[in-house]
Amino acid sequence: MAAFAKAYQPSLLTIQSSFNRRPNITLSLTNGTLSALADSIAQSINPELDENSEKLWNKRRTVNFFIFGAAMGTPLNYWNKFLERAFPLRRAGALPNSPISLRMLFTRVGVDQAVMAPSGLTAFIGIIGILEGKTSRDLKNKYSDLFVPAILANWKVWPLIQLFNFRFCPLAFRVPFTASCGVLWTLYLSNLNSKKGPTEVPAPVTNKKTPTKHQWEQKPTGVYSKAELVGVAR
Known part of the structure; x- marks a missing residue:
């Protein structure tokens, strides 16, 4: 600590002076x-x-x-x-x-x-x-x-x-x-x-169709986004 303080003494004194004021x-x-x-x-x-x-x-x-x-x-x-x-x-x-x-x-x-x-x-x-x-x-x-x-x-x-x-x-x-x-x-x-x-949740894409119930049943679990899940639920 003493060596560090000595090496950076000018900078430390500047910070101390600025802090005091x-x-x-x-x-x-x-x-x-x-x-x-x-x-x-x-x-x-x-x-x-x-x-x-x-x-x-x-x-x-x-x-x-x-x-x-x-x-x-x-x-x-x-x-x-x-x-x-x-x-x-x-x-x-x-x-x-x-x-x-x-x-x-x-x-x-x-x-x-x-x-x-x-x-x-x-x-x-x-x-x-x-x-x-x-x-x-x-x-x-x-x-x-x-x-x-x-x-x-x-x-x-x-x-x-x-x-x-x-x-x-x-x-x-x-x-x-x-x-x-x-x-x-x-x-x-x-x-x-x-x-x-x-x-x-990503913004919905207008040209992307919500999957039909048949497509939903065939698509692997976890592939659809939350926006698509909301569309299916509706």
């Missing part, structure tokens, strides 16, 4: 920029293709991720301040190099994962969905498709990251640290969000 703006811009970077990396790895199989960069999607990351900067700042006050690692008046309370450290991580992890994921699905123009029904379906796999993946990774974060990082660097680690996490969320869930 404008904490919310600093954290919002940092978080938004890193979220946009993560989505750009995600699109370069798994690009969208046009009808000619040419790679496309969805600029609107990257902007959406910047907006989401920036919007979360201030809430994360206040959340970290709350954890610092509610679960102090050292007693008031203790020396900086005095032993910390491991019980408080693990409690802080547990509260963070029990409250902020699901809240942040819900905010991600909601904010990104609204920016994409999703309806309330689309948002409900998206939530049903994404929340459980994403929160389970979160709990496999983030407790260890937050243990390190709360133990070693000063308050000013906790959001930038998680945002930096979150590049890979946002990469995962970006790819997860871009996938069509099983609840998304």
Whole structure:
């Protein structure tokens, strides 16, 4: 840690100074920029293709991720301040190099994962969905498709990251640290969000005939789309 701090001391001092003067703006811009970077990396790895199989960069999607990351900067700042006050690692008046309370450290991580992890994921699905123009029904379906796999993946990774974060990082660097680690996490969320869930029903094609009852009986199970199933039911 000492070697890292010495190598990046000018940058760290700049961040600390900016945080002291404008904490919310600093954290919002940092978080938004890193979220946009993560989505750009995600699109370069798994690009969208046009009808000619040419790679496309969805600029609107990257902007959406910047907006989401920036919007979360201030809430994360206040959340970290709350954890610092509610679960102090050292007693008031203790020396900086005095032993910390491991019980408080693990409690802080547990509260963070029990409250902020699901809240942040819900905010991600909601904010990104609204920016994409999703309806309330689309948002409900998206939530049903994404929340459980994403929160389970979160709990496999983030407790260890937050243990390190709360133990070693000063308050000013906790959001930038998680945002930096979150590049890979946002990469995962970006790819997860871009996938069509099983609840998304494709728009009906006007020149496609609904199968007759005889055709339905002959067609293998699972071949028809949900739109066709609705047509058969009617």
